Amino acid sequence: MLFYSFFKTLIGQPVVVELKNDLSIQGILVSVDQFLNLKLDDIRVSDEKRFPHMMSVKNCFIRGSVIRYVQLPAAAIDTELLQDATRRENLAEK
Template identity: 95%
Template sequence: MLFYSFFKTLVGQPVVVELKNDLSIQGILVSVDQFLNIKLDDIRVTDEKRFPHMMSVKNCFIRGSVVRYVQLPAAAVDTALLQDATRRENAAEK
């Protein structure tokens, strides 16, 4: 649940999502659910020559199981808060 809560704080921020099939999509994070499924608006494919069929797509839904990486804006990540939340979650499990 930690990642779900963290990603919810990033709604409205630009992110880059790399999929397992090597497709990278840059867009504005609209929503995320508990399965880490992601909705993006104003998307742009980073490798347009390799994926020309994606040029006309403006928004998308990405299933969480096909995500390899999510690149976040450095300014949007509060590492101290994330570390504290990780410690609290770890202590609750014991």
């Protein structure tokens, strides 16, 4: 639940999502669910020559299981909040 809560704080921020098929999509995070499925608006594909069929797509839904990596804006990350939440979750597991 830590990642879900964290991603909810990033709604409205630009992110880059790298998929397991090497497709990299830049867009604005619109929503996230408990399975870490993401919805992005105003998307752009990093390698347009390799994925020309994605040029006309403006928004997309990405299933969480196909995501390899998510790049987040450094300014949007509150490291103190993350560290505190991680500590609290770790204590709750014990």
